[in-house]
Amino acid sequence: MGRFDGKVAVVTGAGAGIGKACALAIAREGGRVVVADIDGSAAIACTAQIEAEAGQALAVTMDIADAQAVASLFEMAERHFGGVDVLVNNASAMHLTLRDRAILDLDVAVWDETMTTNLRGTLLCCRQAIPQMIARGGGAIVNMSSCQGLSGDTALTSYAASKAAMNMLSASLATQYGQAQIRCNAVAPGLVMTERLLAKLDECTQRHLRRHQLLPHVGRPEDVAALVTFLLSDEAAFITGQVVCVDGGMLAHVPTYADGGNSGTARPAYDAAEAAAAAHW
Template identity: 90%
Template sequence: MERFKGKVAVVTGAGAGIGKACALAIAREGGRVVVADIDGPAAIACTAQIAAEAGQALAVAMDIADAQAVAELFKTAKRRFGGVDVLVNNASAMHLTPHDRAILDLDVAVWDQTMATNLRGTLLCCRQAIPQMIGRGGGAIVNMSSCQGLSGDTALTSYAASKAAMNMLSASLATQYGHAKIRCNAVAPGLVMTERLFAKLDECMQRHLHRHQLLPHVGRPEDVAALVAFLLSEEAAFITGQVVCIDGGMLAHVPTYADGGSSAARPAGDAAEAAAASHW
């Protein structure tokens, strides 16, 4: 398929993980991609992989919390490729999550920095992209939310709040610019095993999270990228203003599922492991 032939995409946080998978998916279907990431070498490595597959891409090292840097990113996209048709707002302040604690233990600076990147940065990118999309007859935006933005947790207060707000930002954008043929949706991943996450989670914690899913495997960045590519494409021309979960069923079940209900569906050999995991 060449769903993005003739299209120009900006993907933020595209140096690794889900963002990189999205950039590659769009490029493989004919799109020209501006690969933006705060990690310049990672962005360059992503563009090199796209070029090796005969795609077209441009690496830009920038911080989406910086309004001037965001403005320059979209000026560069227009100067190099003529304008922007699709946008993936994937960049997120993941380096702050180890310090993102419960409300009374939370450093307000962590809250402010998280909002500056996750929410304000997404807003800044949308504000720059929308005029270019209007000038090109419309466009599509996907904002990378999270299941954390749809349910409470014992920590990640700032991250969760930023993602919940992103869901409403997406609905607002869809409402305000649908008449200009601009669609906007949010994607909410669950447990997606990126290289960075794999390095952070020990085996016990992976098992603890995994048992809350309905499917017997963890998500991959490519799974999310496939959904993003669909939502950006003309195949999803009548879908806008939605929050689409891609979580292996993590939010679909009753709270007691992981404590006992799921064990009936497990192979007999996993019974001991399930019992041990229930005491995490």
């Protein structure tokens, strides 16, 4: 018996990276998965992999910033599979992060587009999913937040603000619909090396970021998917309204950890090149 036998999941941003890992993990445990992504070919490829492993999936090409597209997504899920039991809001405007600068350098259009996709899109998906979940006796939602939404940085102003707001959206949803047997939690990944992030971060930046983790290895999409599937499953039936980090301990220590390391010996501060690279993460 799989944890998602008889259940239907919608996963947005499921064509690659963390979203794909979540879709595959749910399908491998018996769930039928609606694989939604703005990249239609990626959604189809993920669906094909699920079906090759004897799972059931439906690929949908859509943009969560489009309210009508979101409504159509959940109509298709209901028509094809009968309704939605679990939702993973993973889609995010990652293509904007390189333009997401410090406040005085920030193009307001980047702020607006980031908020429209990351926050409004998540809200729209929740609004469509909740009635179907209520009709099916309850459900579970995981919103993909970020460690960036829990601490300040020298850039990524829009992204961080959207993820911080997502944390409160998750708490609000959990509060408002808990009596309807709907749970909602947020997951905050740290340095998780997806294909896209690997292509964007040079070795210098990766080295700098790893120095701030307590664990010596970077995260994998499957590490996040393991947490997401637990929170969506009945094993987490008494967990709601939480923000759970999966970050290798990046936010768990005092700021001086990276200078001294975990051996207790002093270590010089990172050099100018690493500092410059970090500012562009």
